[in-house]
Amino acid sequence: MFSTDDTIVAIATPPGRAGIGVVRVSGRDAAAIAGVLTGAEEPPRPRIATFATIATGVSDQVVITFFPAPHSYTGEHVVEISAHGSPVILGSLVEAAMAAGARLAEPGEFTLRAFLNGKLDLIQAEAVADLIEAVTPLQARAAFDQLEGTLTTKIHEIESALFDLMARLEASLDFPDEGYHFVQRKGAADEVDALRKRIAELLAHAARGRLIREGAQIAIVGTPNVGKSSLFNALLNANRAIVTPIPGTTRDLLTERADIGGVSVSLVDTAGLRDASDVIEQEGVARARQAGSVADLTLLVLDRSRPLDPEDERLLAARPARQRLVVVNKVDLPPAWSTDVAAAGALMVSVRTGHGVDALVDRMASMLGAGESLRDQPLVSNVRHADLLRQSDAALARAVEALTRSGHTISEEFILADLQDAARALQEVTGKRTTDDLLAHIFSRFCIGK
């Protein structure tokens, strides 16, 4: 079990030099430790930024803010010391706090304490990590939504409707001879169905949520010399891949991060797919096929200025694992084939002139679900949440099945057991029910000071 008896300290700002740096102290002795550091007799005044001079270790002029429990991030007494952002000063402050009785915080321990003290639920604690790690504004917005509790609220609503139904079912069990039933089977089945519908609405956009949270992988594939590396560079706005008229120039996978409509994308340029003769190129081709098979979106590039060869035809005919977009390149040159041949929805571009590239980016963004607004439904973006919602739904489905079975009726006890399973899964999402292992796993993602 995690202990919250002691007082913890850590640098809360990133490593390196900066205008200011913040050391955070949380726990019972936070104010007393601040007193030792500054030599002040009086405890710091609550929630008022107070100028002070550090009296132990390396001297500095600092601003101290004291947040008494429970009105703080962790729910405990918290002192934040804003010093000049020098690693020497911040390190010395941490050592002085430790000499005064604090312990160095573990990764994520401030947020863990906030969770254990009921300041945040598990969804919100995970959102803190997502928010810190966000690299696009869309990711940050999705994380902030969860931090605000939009998903939490929806799950609580479902959970409380479920508990209400369970209470009535239990009453029917406890008072079987009262001459009436608290719930009719048909009515109960309808209620459970309605709950399933609410879960389905949450899960409807889970795939998109996952792409936003975790980022997407986009692979650029095609035969040699169609312009894959040129397109890769154009999408990155950088000259990252080597482009030459010599087929087989790209032999390994090149991966770079890009922002496509707010989705953090890892863009992969691959070797041209063909029967390669030398081993290096063969390995490149194998890696290219592999990248194409796991990508969330595959861009299949064709060259319109030369006739399609059998390998192009084969790639066109292949069923991609996930989404695919056909990009017909080099439309600045005279066409060698009619573009009707390409799949419907193919986009015409010339990477050389830039024609069609913006439209391509827009199409990619909408295929990744980046365009739509985030506001109508909270987004389930975390795989852990989606899995538990699916488990909850499966238990509800069993309950409906039992409630509506004709012939011999299934006892309320079994139905209740299914509903309890469903409730348990919901409680695991928010962390009402949790294990130390799960908490350790979730909070180990954080860095120290968070």
Ligand SMILES: Nc1nc2c(ncn2[C@@H]2O[C@H](COP(=O)(O)OP(=O)(O)O)[C@@H](O)[C@H]2O)c(=O)[nH]1
């Ligand atoms: N005319 C024309 N040439 C292009 C276009 N895109 C790429 N190329 C040329 O096609 C050749 C192969 O390009 P590259 O990006 O290396 O193709 P890859 O082998 O598929 O990666 C290079 O000489 C490029 O300059 C385009 O839109 N129009």
Ligand SMILES: [Mg+2]
């Ligand atoms: Mg290339």
